[in-house]
Each structure stands twice: as C-alpha cells, then as structure tokens.
Amino acid sequence: MSESGTQQVFGETENSLLTAVNDEFGGVIVEMEPQQHPMDAAAFGSVLRASIYHWREQGKKGVWLKLPIKLANLVEPAVKEGFWYHHAEPTYLMLAYWIPGGVHTLPANASHRVSIGAFIMNDKREVLVVQEKNGTFPGTEVWKFPTGAVDEGEDIFATAVREVKEETGIDSEFVEVLAFRQSHKFFFEKSDLFFVCMMRPLSFDIQKQESEIHAAEWMPFEEYAAQPFVQRNELMKYINNTCLAKIDSTYSGFSPVPITSSFSDEKSYFYFNTSRP
Amino acid sequence: MSESGTQQVFGETENSLLTAVNDEFGGVIVEMEPQQHPMDAAAFGSVLRASIYHWREQGKKGVWLKLPIKLANLVEPAVKEGFWYHHAEPTYLMLAYWIPGGVHTLPANASHRVSIGAFIMNDKREVLVVQEKNGTFPGTEVWKFPTGAVDEGEDIFATAVREVKEETGIDSEFVEVLAFRQSHKFFFEKSDLFFVCMMRPLSFDIQKQESEIHAAEWMPFEEYAAQPFVQRNELMKYINNTCLAKIDSTYSGFSPVPITSSFSDEKSYFYFNTSRP
Numbered sequence: 001m002s003e004s005g006t007q008q009v010f011g012e013t014e015n016s017l018l019t020a021v022n023d024e025f026g027g028v029i030v031e032m033e034p035q036q037h038p039m040d041a042a043a044f045g046s047v048l049r050a051s052i053y054h055w056r057e058q059g060k061k062g063v064w065l066k067l068p069i070k071l072a073n074l075v076e077p078a079v080k081e082g083f084w085y086h087h088a089e090p091t092y093l094m095l096a097y098w099i100p101g102g103v104h105t106l107p108a109n110a111s112h113r114v115s116i117g118a119f120i121m122n123d124k125r126e127v128l129v130v131q132e133k134n135g136t137f138p139g140t141e142v143w144k145f146p147t148g149a150v151d152e153g154e155d156i157f158a159t160a161v162r163e164v165k166e167e168t169g170i171d172s173e174f175v176e177v178l179a180f181r182q183s184h185k186f187f188f189e190k191s192d193l194f195f196v197c198m199m200r201p202l203s204f205d206i207q208k209q210e211s212e213i214h215a216a217e218w219m220p221f222e223e224y225a226a227q228p229f230v231q232r233n234e235l236m237k238y239i240n241n242t243c244l245a246k247i248d249s250t251y252s253g254f255s256p257v258p259i260t261s262s263f264s265d266e267k268s269y270f271y272f273n274t275s276r277p
Numbered sequence: 278m279s280e281s282g283t284q285q286v287f288g289e290t291e292n293s294l295l296t297a298v299n300d301e302f303g304g305v306i307v308e309m310e311p312q313q314h315p316m317d318a319a320a321f322g323s324v325l326r327a328s329i330y331h332w333r334e335q336g337k338k339g340v341w342l343k344l345p346i347k348l349a350n351l352v353e354p355a356v357k358e359g360f361w362y363h364h365a366e367p368t369y370l371m372l373a374y375w376i377p378g379g380v381h382t383l384p385a386n387a388s389h390r391v392s393i394g395a396f397i398m399n400d401k402r403e404v405l406v407v408q409e410k411n412g413t414f415p416g417t418e419v420w421k422f423p424t425g426a427v428d429e430g431e432d433i434f435a436t437a438v439r440e441v442k443e444e445t446g447i448d449s450e451f452v453e454v455l456a457f458r459q460s461h462k463f464f465f466e467k468s469d470l471f472f473v474c475m476m477r478p479l480s481f482d483i484q485k486q487e488s489e490i491h492a493a494e495w496m497p498f499e500e501y502a503a504q505p506f507v508q509r510n511e512l513m514k515y516i517n518n519t520c521l522a523k524i525d526s527t528y529s530g531f532s533p534v535p536i537t538s539s540f541s542d543e544k545s546y547f548y549f550n551t552s553r554p
Binding site: 069072073075076078079080084085086087088089090091092093094105107108109110111112113114134149150151152153155156178179180181182183184185186187188189190191193234235238239242251252253254257259260261266268269270271272273 | 350353355357361362365368384387411433455456465466470512515519534536537550
C-alpha cells in the first residue's frame with residue numbers, strides 16, 4: 001500500500017470515511033473543504049469516529065484535521081472525539097489527534113514572531129529613516145529604521161529587502177545580520193525575534209509608502225542617534241553602537257549561505273560569521 | 278474612566294455583558310472560563326453582540342476572545358458575529374475582532390518555532406553527543422549534538438543549558454550563538470530557526486535521560502565529524518566547520534546581554550558580536 005498520495009476509502013457501512021493524505025511520519029492529514037463537505041455536526045462526528053477506527057487499524061499515529069473557518073460548526077464535534085487545538089490562522093483551525101495514546105510526538109506550535117530592522121547608509125554617512133503613521137510610536141516625531149515582520153515562509157534577508165523597498169522605495173542588497181534581540185510576551189505568551197540587518201543601498205531616490213509612512217529621509221547618523229528617544233532606550237543604544245562598530249571598525253555579523261537539504265526540496269539558509277575561514 | 282483593570286458592566290437590558298480587561302492598545306480582552314460561563318451557543322451569541330455594541334460605544338478597537346477548548350461550542354457563534362481565528366494552543370483558541378472595520382493593526386501570529394543545538398567540548402577535545410530514541414533519526418546509529426525546542430517564554434541560552442542537562446545530566450554555561458539556520462515548512466506553513474549554541478561544560482559525568490535518549494557520550498570531535506551522516510549533510514558540514522573555527526581560530530559568534538525595556542517590565546536579551554568594542 002502506498003505511503004503517500006490521497007486515499008478515499010469507504011467503510012463497510014453506508015458511512016463514507018474522510019478523505020486523508022498520508023504524511024511522512026506515519027500519520028494522516030485531513031483538509032476539510034467547505035464546498036465539498038456540507039455536513040452537520042452529528043454526521044461529522046460519526047464519520048470522524050469511523051475514520052479514526054479505520055486509521056487505527058492501519059496503524060496510523062497522528063491525525064491532522066484542518067477546518068476552514070466556514071466550518072466552525074465542526075470544531076465542537078472534533079473536540080468531542082478527542083481532538084485538541086494545534087494552531088490557527090485567520091482562515092482555519094488545525095486540530096490534532098494521537099491514535100496510539102500516551103505522549104504524542106507531533107511538533108510544537110510556532111512560538112515566535114520574527115521581525116527585522118534595516119540599517120542602511122549612503123556614502124555621505126546618512127542613514128535611511130522613517131516616521132510611521134501607526135506602530136509603536138504613532139504621532140511622535142521619532143525617526144527610526146525601516147522595520148517589519150517576516151511573512152509566512154519568507155527568508156530574513158528577503159524581508160529586509162522587501163520592507164526597505166515598501167516603506168521608502170529604495171532598492172538594497174542584504175549584507176549581514178549584525179545582531180538580534182529575543183523578547184517575550186510580544187502578544188500573550190508569544191515571543192519575538194528581532195534581527196538587525198545591515199543593507200547596502202542600490203538606489204537613493206526616496207518614494208515613501210503613503211499608507212503607513214508619514215515621512216522618510218536620509219539623515220546624518222549622528223542626528224538620528226541624538227534623538228532623545230534613542231538616547232533613553234537601552235536597546236536602541238546597543239543597536240547604534242553595533243552599527244557604528246560595523247561602519248568604523250571590523251565588526252562581523254552573520255551572512256547567509258544557501259543549504260540544500262538531503263531530506264527535502266526546501267532550500268534553507270545558514271547564517272554565520274564569514275569573516276574567518 | 279480607568280484604561281486598565283477588569284470591568285464587569287451590565288447593560289440596560291437584562292442581558293449581562295462579557296467581562297473584559299482593557300489592553301494597552303485601545304482594545305479589550307475577554308477570557309472565558311468554563312466554570313463561570315455555562316452558556317449555550319445562542320445565549321453566547323446574544324451576549325457577544327451586546328458586548329460588541331457596548332465596546333463600540335466606548336471607542337474600543339480590537340477584541341480578543343479566548344475560548345478554552347471545553348467551550349468549543351462557542352466557536353461557531355463567535356465566528357457568526359464576525360470573529361476570526363488569531364492563534365491556538367492545545368487548550369484554547371484565541372479569536373479576534375476589529376470594531377473600527379477596515380484593515381486591523383493587531384499583531385500577526387507567531388510564524389516560527391525556535392530550536393537549539395548545543396556544541397559542548399571537554400578539554401580532551403571530545404564533544405558531547407547523543408543517540409535519540411525518537412526524533413529525526415530514530416533507530417539509526419547517528420550521534421548528534423543535544424537539541425531541543427525553546428519552550429514558551431524561554432530564552433535561547435536557557436534552552437541550551439536546559440536541554441544539555443535534561444538529555445545528558447551535564448551542567449554547562451552558555452558561551453555564544455555560533456550561527457543559525459532558518460528553514461521553512463517545518464510543519465505546514467510554519468518555519469524554524471535553529472541556533473547553534475556553544476556551551477562550556479561545568480560537569481563531566483553523563484547521566485542520560487532514559488525516556489528520549491538511547492545513548493550519550495563524550496566522543497572525539499574527529500570521530501563525530503567522520504560519520505557518513507555528517508559527511509553527506511551540507512548543513513552538518515557547515516556547523517562542524519563553524520565549531521572547528523571557534524576552537525582552532527578566532528571565530529566570533531553572538532553573546533547575549535540583558536536589555537531593560539522602557540516600555541515594559543520584561544527583560545529581553547540582545548545577541549551580538551562582543552569581540553570588538
């Protein structure tokens with residue numbers, strides 16, 4: 001029997017079973033489609049029970065159940081059958097079930113948001129800074145580096161290039177991760193990893209984003225660093241000292257190299273200090 | 278009117294409103310308790326609608342609604358009132374609603390799992406390695422560094438100390454982040470950040486963890502690096518070269534310093550190259 005691919009199986013009773021795809025770890029994935037499954041809660045509970053019975057006979061372990069938000073009525077019957085919440089995104093809820101019982105070996109949920117701040121300087125020693133319309137310091141006169149969150153599946157260096165372009169219209173190339181900051185309770189129990197990225201500008205004419213950016217300009221680094229907001233903030237001072245060390249000294253951050261995995265087709269990146277062999 | 282603290286408010290009708298706490302961003306947080314709210318779906322929908330009306334009159338923006346998994350029956354009525362899924366953990370689902378309409382400014386969900394691998398060597402140039410009972414390479418003869426995922430709210434350096442202790446019984450202190458790897462689709466659309474951590478051993482007698490570790494030992498680094506699994510794997514080779522550069526050369530990684538925020542009581546850590554001023 002094939003260990004991958006879609007299987008649609010029908011039991012001995014008139015109840016059909018759920019359509020499932022085998023995963024790589026001896027489990028199955030069920031992705032419910034609102035169009036294909038107009039189902040009431042009781043009928044769904046019954047089909048789910050029969051399906052679990054079937055998967056148990058097949059020796060399956062983990063069951064992933066993806067319920068689009070339009071099928072919110074099926075959350076309760078799934079929980080009644082023993083499913084728990086694994087993760088959620090705006091449009092769906094992913095539930096999980098562990099057929100063998102005992103402690104499951106399913107991966108833990110994502111715990112961190114990842115964001116970047118872009119340090120980008122021209123050859124007049126001016127740094128690219130913005131005033132945000134919203135954000136942490138709305139309505140203040142604070143000038144700050146372009147910042148932003150890593151999108152789903154996005155590489156850190158790509159986020160930095162994208163955010164600089166989106167907020168200021170400046171083209172840039174990624175140089176190094178100079179430093180990072182880990183903080184907790186970014187929202188509720190989730191944490192944040194903030195990467196300070198050094199960029200090299202490839203263009204210089206600013207076209208600021210209208211929706212989120214109040215103003216953008218090239219500002220002498222010393223003027224940026226002299227802002228009271230920067231002077232009062234311990235993190236900002238560390239960031240500025242790191243940036244200055246990079247410009248004026250021999251500071252080395254981490255640069256990315258692509259890695260080909262022997263286990264999947266996905267390319268990942270290894271960030272390390274390349275200044276020494 | 279106080280901008281923080283719990284408010285229990287009753288409307289003009291006989292329907293009570295939901296108990297809410299103000300957040301720092303002009304919104305409210307509702308944490309439903311299974312004991313306090315034995316409520317059927319229709320009644321909940323009605324109270325929720327009245328509460329949203331009340332919060333709108335107060336000028337509130339975001340509404341967070343935390344539903345414990347025991348109240349799975351209230352997911353559907355919340356979605357019917359316009360809530361969407363923000364995130365979920367095994368025991369609860371967090372829904373969100375944006376009263377002003379239009380594009381919301383609530384934080385994006387966590388996108389990354391964070392994990393560590395611990396490089397720890399004694400003065401005989403032996404590295405601490407384990408064979409896992411489960412994990413990526415179960416049932417093989419692969420020797421690898423102790424690894425593990427960052428727990429909720431845990432600092433990277435603390436995870437490294439904890440995992441080495443749990444898996445091998447060895448006490449250690451954190452030295453540096455030598456490098457990190459960002460990969461995607463770790464599970465579904467979530468990504469992974471894996472930090473290679475250099476540790477200094479403070480004890481040397483191995484007491485391996487029975488439940489997850491098949492074997493643990495101090496192994497000559499060259500013997501570890503000569504394993505076919507390591508030789509074939511591009512990431513492993515980069516990691517090993519980085520570790521060797523740290524031992525035999527002047528490689529510099531990132532070290533953490535504590536940062537006190539001017540915005541919260543939470544202490545965060547800034548990781549940077551401290552080898553230059």
